[in-house]
Amino acid sequence: MIRVTNLVKFHGQTPILNGATLEVAKGQVAALVGPSGSGKSTLLRCVNGLEAFQEGEIAVGDALKLTGGSAPPKATLLALRRTVGMVFQQFNLFPHMTALKNVMSGPVHALGKPEAEAEVTAKALLARVGLADKHDAKPAQLSGGQQQRVAIARALAVDPAAILFDEPTSALDPKMSAEVMRVIDDLADDAALQVAMVIVTHDLAAVRRIADVVHVLGSGKVTFSGPPDEAFAPNGPAADLL
Amino acid sequence: MGTRWLVVALVLALAAPAGAQEKPLLRWGGDRNGGAPYIFEAADGKLTGFEVEFAEYLARELGRTPRFVQNQWDNLPDLLKRGDIDVVLNGYEFTKERHDDTPSTVPYYVYSLRLIVRQNEPDVFSWSDLGRQTEPKRVGVLRGSASQRYLEGRFGNKVRIEGSETVTEMLDLVQAGQVDVTVQDAPAAAYYVTPERYPGLKVVDEPAGYGYYVLLTRPDDAELREKLNAAIRKAVSSGWLKQLYQKYGLWNPAQQRLSYLAGQPWPEAAAEFATDDAGYAPPDPPKLSGILDKLLTAAAYTILLAVASFPIAMAIGLVVAVGRVYGPWPVRALFTIYVEVLRGTPLLLQLFVIFYLPSQLSKIEGWEWMSALALNKWAAAIIGLALNYSANEAENYRAGLMAVPKGQMEAALALGFTKWAALRYVILPQAFRIVIPPVTNDFIALFKDTAVCSTVMIVELTGLYYAYKVYPNLVLELALAVGLLYLLMSYPTAVLARWFERRLALTKEGGAR
Numbered sequence: 001m002i003r004v005t006n007l008v009k010f011h012g013q014t015p016i017l018n019g020a021t022l023e024v025a026k027g028q029v030a031a032l033v034g035p036s037g038s039g040k041s042t043l044l045r046c047v048n049g050l051e052a053f054q055e056g057e058i059a060v061g062d063a064l065k066l067t068g069g070s071a072p073p074k075a076t077l078l079a080l081r082r083t084v085g086m087v088f089q090q091f092n093l094f095p096h097m098t099a100l101k102n103v104m105s106g107p108v109h110a111l112g113k114p115e116a117e118a119e120v121t122a123k124a125l126l127a128r129v130g131l132a133d134k135h136d137a138k139p140a141q142l143s144g145g146q147q148q149r150v151a152i153a154r155a156l157a158v159d160p161a162a163i164l165f166d167e168p169t170s171a172l173d174p175k176m177s178a179e180v181m182r183v184i185d186d187l188a189d190d191a192a193l194q195v196a197m198v199i200v201t202h203d204l205a206a207v208r209r210i211a212d213v214v215h216v217l218g219s220g221k222v223t224f225s226g227p228p229d230e231a232f233a234p235n236g237p238a239a240d241l242l
Numbered sequence: 243m244g245t246r247w248l249v250v251a252l253v254l255a256l257a258a259p260a261g262a263q264e265k266p267l268l269r270w271g272g273d274r275n276g277g278a279p280y281i282f283e284a285a286d287g288k289l290t291g292f293e294v295e296f297a298e299y300l301a302r303e304l305g306r307t308p309r310f311v312q313n314q315w316d317n318l319p320d321l322l323k324r325g326d327i328d329v330v331l332n333g334y335e336f337t338k339e340r341h342d343d344t345p346s347t348v349p350y351y352v353y354s355l356r357l358i359v360r361q362n363e364p365d366v367f368s369w370s371d372l373g374r375q376t377e378p379k380r381v382g383v384l385r386g387s388a389s390q391r392y393l394e395g396r397f398g399n400k401v402r403i404e405g406s407e408t409v410t411e412m413l414d415l416v417q418a419g420q421v422d423v424t425v426q427d428a429p430a431a432a433y434y435v436t437p438e439r440y441p442g443l444k445v446v447d448e449p450a451g452y453g454y455y456v457l458l459t460r461p462d463d464a465e466l467r468e469k470l471n472a473a474i475r476k477a478v479s480s481g482w483l484k485q486l487y488q489k490y491g492l493w494n495p496a497q498q499r500l501s502y503l504a505g506q507p508w509p510e511a512a513a514e515f516a517t518d519d520a521g522y523a524p525p526d527p528p529k530l531s532g533i534l535d536k537l538l539t540a541a542a543y544t545i546l547l548a549v550a551s552f553p554i555a556m557a558i559g560l561v562v563a564v565g566r567v568y569g570p571w572p573v574r575a576l577f578t579i580y581v582e583v584l585r586g587t588p589l590l591l592q593l594f595v596i597f598y599l600p601s602q603l604s605k606i607e608g609w610e611w612m613s614a615l616a617l618n619k620w621a622a623a624i625i626g627l628a629l630n631y632s633a634n635e636a637e638n639y640r641a642g643l644m645a646v647p648k649g650q651m652e653a654a655l656a657l658g659f660t661k662w663a664a665l666r667y668v669i670l671p672q673a674f675r676i677v678i679p680p681v682t683n684d685f686i687a688l689f690k691d692t693a694v695c696s697t698v699m700i701v702e703l704t705g706l707y708y709a710y711k712v713y714p715n716l717v718l719e720l721a722l723a724v725g726l727l728y729l730l731m732s733y734p735t736a737v738l739a740r741w742f743e744r745r746l747a748l749t750k751e752g753g754a755r
Contacts, residue, residue: 049655081655092650109657
């Protein structure tokens with residue numbers, strides 16, 4: 001589904017990623033862990049085309065490919081982003097729209113679906129994240145946890161094949177963090193939902209609970225890819241993160 | 243106008259050391275702009291004109307040194323009352339109410355008014371033709387002059403009066419067809435309307451609206467006034483004035499009245515010739531209640547100018563701002579120049595260029611095609627205001643666009659929005675809310691800036707004030723009324739904007755985020 005090969009990325013002279021390689025299968029829940037500054041978020045942002053990279057390749061599905069060092073065609077970027085959704089640390093809800101309109105915005109403004117159809121889907125998704133009663137609330141009227149749940153519903157609304165979670169609970173207190181994680185748990189457990197998920201997080205308990213695969217990042221490379229039990233085993237590759 | 247005050251200030255500063263000379267100064271105020279044959283610059287840059295020579299004569303008689311002080315014509319009496327000059331000597335006509343405000347000397351010239359039309363003017367061949375038009379003619383005058391009062395009194399609403407600040411400006415406009423006909427004092431008409439200077443214009447019908455040019459003085463300067471009167475009487479009786487007028491081609495039989503008036507008590511004698519040859523007597527000065535309809539029309543024009551130009555300014559500003567923030571570098575460079583040029587030059591100058599420049603350039607050989615660019619005053623005013631304000635609005639929007647957090651664009655792109663869809667549905671709506679306060683501020687500023695349109699002869703509120711401030715009885719209440727009307731227009735706008743701001747607020751508090 002997503003294949004990242006030998007990704008190299010510099011910020012000016014500073015190397016961020018230095019030949020990172022990983023693969024995410026269809027419907028798989030992958031966690032990306034590693035110390036702060038190891039390039040986890042940058043890797044995610046490269047996958048979604050929000051950041052350019054110098055070398056390597058990112059392939060999504062069979063047809064979509066980003067190549068290092070060259071600006072991708074607009075059509076490729078657009079198709080890529082309609083395949084891979086993203087949930088941000090700072091939620092980034094549109095403050096001038098209600099919760100419902102936020103969830104409808106992708107289907108309506110990106111995919112050109114009729115409002116009525118988008119509204120039905122959006123209401124179902126808001127119910128799924130436990131916010132059926134908040135349709136008309138503006139983001140400023142919602143708590144952080146509620147905002148992030150709306151953001152997850154918004155990402156799901158365009159029916160993506162994969163969703164990238166970029167530290168989705170880092171800006172939240174433990175209680176709100178837990179309520180957001182419950183939603184992500186629920187999505188991960190849903191066998192019918194064939195959405196691949198890549199989560200960058202410091203919440204390692206959650207990683208152990210929901211991840212199919214853990215990728216450990218260090219010094220700009222993926223140093224380990226394997227099941228959580230192995231990753232977090234005593235003396236395992238991610239043990240020092242615990 | 244600012245530069246003129248600067249000139250005045252400079253002249254006054256220079257006057258200080260000169261005051262140390264033995265002879266005291268006679269500071270006389272006039273307007274040299276388009277001022278031939280009264281006061282103008284000769285080819286060698288020297289100030290000349292019959293009033294310049296007359297001022298020199300008077301100063302000599304009074305044992306003083308003449309010093310010319312330049313100022314906009316219709317502001318000269320204000321300058322006199324402030325004490326910046328000793329006399330006004332620049333074709334000021336005697337009227338009873340002006341005499342009460344700034345006492346006049348005995349007259350030094352008997353003026354009349356001349357009707358000037360284009361060579362190919364199809365409808366107007368005489369004064370009375372002006373009153374017979376089904377579609378009122380646009381008649382240009384020097385703002386606040388006797389011609390304005392004469393036309394208002396004789397023709398009322400049958401003509402549309404357009405005021406300019408200088409004679410030549412108005413003659414250019416008539417020649418270019420932006421105004422139909424003009425009425426000017428006979429000396430100016432004789433000097434300018436010649437095949438060499440204005441080949442497209444001609445004088446028609448007999449002179450009308452006779453009156454007297456007088457010097458204006460301050461009420462408490464009785465001694466100066468007496469000395470001036472003695473000097474003028476001497477100039478009349480000795481034939482010095484006749485020689486002066488013959489030199490400038492201004493002598494005519496009407497001037498013989500000066501000899502008669504020199505022996506009569508002044509200003510009582512002025513009434514003896516109070517009617518002109520057409521049997522027309524000058525009207526009483528207007529009262530505020532009498533020009534109420536004009537005041538409301540002027541207020542409506544102010545609203546019209548602001549309401550018509552601001553949406554255009556906003557639309558252009560939006561395009562420019564988006565281009566500057568998101569466009570490729572050539573677009574960014576072009577729009578940056580656009581903003582800096584329009585923001586860095588005065589609105590008054592821009593309006594002047596748009597309105598007057600094409601008709602002036604069209605007088606140059608090979609540039610006649612420029613007359614096609616001579617816009618009517620409404621188009622010029624609205625385009626001028628819109629262009630000038632579009633630069634401000636572009637900067638407002640640019641600030642608004644930059645104030646929207648980067649994550650908003652990223653979130654929209656991550657959902658699969660195109661860049662334009664992200665702009666339209668996500669970024670611009672937020673930027674718009676952010677810029678409501680500065681944009682409202684600009685709209686209110688624009689309301690007041692419509693005042694500059696009086697320079698392109700639109701009689702909006704400030705233009706109306708200029709046109710009627712020549713009546714000393716009216717000036718105070720008119721200033722208050724005009725100020726009040728501006729306030730009545732801008733305050734509700736401010737209230738409306740605050741309501742709008744609250745309604746569209748992005749946070750619960752409705753305040754800064």
